[in-house]
Amino acid sequence: MSQNHNIVAAAKNLIQEHFEQDPHLEKVIWIDPNQTKEIRLLEITPETFPAGAVLSFYFPPDAEFPYAMTIAEITPNEWQQVLRGEIPLPEGWTLENHQTYSGEVVTV
Amino acid sequence: MSERQNWQTAFLKQARADWEAYQKTSRATWSACHRLQFLQMASEKLGKAFLVAGPSSLETTTQSHAAFVKFLRIVSNNRKLKNLLNKKRSQQRKHFNQLLPLAYEIELLAPALAQSGPNPEYPWKDAAGNVLAPVEYPFQLLQQLQKTRQGVQLLKYIEIFLTRFEEFFT
Numbered sequence: 504m505s506q507n508h509n510i511v512a513a514a515k516n517l518i519q520e521h522f523e524q525d526p527h528l529e530k531v532i533w534i535d536p537n538q539t540k541e542i543r544l545l546e547i548t549p550e551t552f553p554a555g556a557v558l559s560f561y562f563p564p565d566a567e568f569p570y571a572m573t574i575a576e577i578t579p580n581e582w583q584q585v586l587r588g589e590i591p592l593p594e595g596w597t598l599e600n601h602q603t604y605s606g607e608v609v610t611v
Numbered sequence: 612m613s614e615r616q617n618w619q620t621a622f623l624k625q626a627r628a629d630w631e632a633y634q635k636t637s638r639a640t641w642s643a644c645h646r647l648q649f650l651q652m653a654s655e656k657l658g659k660a661f662l663v664a665g666p667s668s669l670e671t672t673t674q675s676h677a678a679f680v681k682f683l684r685i686v687s688n689n690r691k692l693k694n695l696l697n698k699k700r701s702q703q704r705k706h707f708n709q710l711l712p713l714a715y716e717i718e719l720l721a722p723a724l725a726q727s728g729p730n731p732e733y734p735w736k737d738a739a740g741n742v743l744a745p746v747e748y749p750f751q752l753l754q755q756l757q758k759t760r761q762g763v764q765l766l767k768y769i770e771i772f773l774t775r776f777e778e779f780f781t
Contacts, residue, residue, distance in 0.1 A: 521760055558770055560763055563637065568757070574763050576767065
């Protein structure tokens with residue numbers, strides 16, 4: 504099994520878990536899914552504080568989850584501001600290559 | 612400035628420095644115990660920066676390690692936050708209550724509260740009689756922080772409260 508396949512499965516599992524944990528979660532944007540070492544997720548939920556910025560949190564890989572990941576959550580309104588270019592994404596993030604997941608089943 | 616304001620400023624400065632250290636250790640390949648130690652210290656001092664302005668005696672507030680959960684409980688009624696979150700008071704309380712179990716886990720990392728159990732600073736003896744070093748211990752709390760929605764939310768609140776403390780709490 505390729506490393507890319509593994510990280511895809513890990514990311515989709517994580518996204519699925521987050522949808523299960525938060526019924527208010529509207530969308531998850533997987534930024535640059537071709538990355539093989541880090542999973543970057545932008546999660547859109549009205550249940551988060553509207554900080555007016557994309558605050559992201561990095562988690563290094565460990566024995567249980569062998570991929571680094573960075574997660575940020577923003578409100579739906581902030582997401583519209585991101586799309587309009589009014590709120591910048593974290594450094595190195597771009598929407599040029601991303602996948603969008605809604606509340607439906609995330610196929611692993 | 613009153614003496615309590617001086618304490619508040621000092622706790623806030625130290626909390627911000629501890630948080631910066633937490634973020635740096637997260638980016639690097641530091642061990643889990645050190646990352647968690649900085650997180651625990653930042654959150655405790657954030658709580659103290661808030662509580663030191665309250666009615667408790669200065670000595671009680673500065674010497675207690677149990678400040679973060681108490682802080683979050685009070686914050687769950689904060690009117691400025693309520694307006695920004697656009698929630699009813701009961702919804703806001705429920706929202707913050709969901710974060711309390713993880714906050715409590717962070718608070719219990721303080722060696723004085725760990726009751727001779729797992730903590731990120733000093734070795735301890737487990738139930739089987741093994742003496743364990745924090746640097747070798749797989750803290751489950753890190754998994755909870757990174758894999759649950761509450762984990763990211765709690766980290767986000769810590770960052771927002773530290774950077775915008777004066778706006779919300781003074």
